Amino acid sequence: MAGPDAVLIAGPTASGKSALALKLAREYGGAVINADAMQVYRELRVLSARPDAAEEAEPPHYLYGFVSAFEPFSVGRWLVAAQEALDDARTKGLIPIVTGGTGLYFAALLNGLSPIPEIHASIRVEARQKLAELGNEAFHAALAARDPEMGARLNTGDSQRLVRAWEVIEATGQSLAEWQALKGEPVLTGDLARFVLKPNRDWLIERIGRRFHLMMEQGALDEVRSLRGIGSDLPAARALGVPSLLAHLDGRITLDQAVEQAIIQTRQYAKRQMTWFRHQMPDWNVIERSSVDEAAPVIAEMLE
Known part of the structure; x- marks a missing residue:
């Protein structure tokens, strides 16, 4: 062709x-x-x-x-x-x-x-454990307190993206939104x-x-x-x-x-x-x- x-x-x-x-x-x-x-x-x-x-x-x-x-x-x-x-x-x-x-x-x-650094496995495990312990609503609130922009973007029921946002700010100190803005x-x-x-x-x-x-x-x-x-x-x-x-x-x-x-x-x-x-x-x-x-x-x- x-x-x-x-x-x-x-x-x-x-x-x-x-x-x-x-x-x-x-x-x-x-x-x-x-x-x-x-x-x-x-x-x-x-x-x-x-x-x-x-x-x-x-x-x-x-x-x-x-x-x-x-x-x-x-x-x-x-x-x-x-x-x-x-x-x-x-x-x-x-x-x-x-x-x-x-x-x-x-x-x-x-x-x-976006060039988001690799997240260590231990942080991934801890994030999922925290979600399981708190439940989606409380976990969402905890994320919003640390990362207001991602907290506002994400729905309470979106477990995967909530965990991902938590992992990124925990590992890098920066919001996932900031990383996503990088080309x-x-x-x-x-x-x-x-x-x-x-x-x-x-x-x-x-x-x-x-x-x-x-x-x-x-x-x-x-x-x-x-x-x-x-x-x-x-x-x-x-x-x-x-x-x-x-x-x-x-x-x-x-x-x-x-x-x-x-x-x-x-x-x-x-x-x-x-x-x-x-x-x-x-x-x-x-x-x-x-x-x-x-x-x-x-x-x-x-x-x-």
């Missing part, structure tokens, strides 16, 4: 990004690099709608299912892995096709990350073809529901059963469908209620994604098509 140094495809959940990237990679000699925060987990193939094993093998797919759901994972770790994937794909003469729905991953790729170095530069999918709203809503029911048929409940006991502060514990299905497995809600909750939460998440893309990706090419077969020719024409 002549032209861009890399292709970027963002879009809301269930919009067909993975299938579109696969199609383009097959047609133009590309490699697919995952930019979805939940598709990194090996235990979540079904619920994260990862490509199947055959698709991941050919053409080459990177950063899919390479992390355990039972360990912490951050955008910083993803960015390091993404750099390695980009280098490997180019060494093999393949065009990197980066696709996913995690806007923060794309932002880090294009703008770099990092972009990982991906050059001639980039950037696309964001914007499918028809009604089409997407219907597809989200249909896809989740299919996930249930494919073993989503067994997948979540294997996650019982996962720490609530880990990102995988908040993956779409996981909290609701865990609640069902714990006997707190029926299976029908769990499925309904998960579908509603997925719709809400897709709406938030679209809002983020609209505000943060104003210069990207918007593809207003509702299927891979409709979107692929439009993108192909723009790549020629």
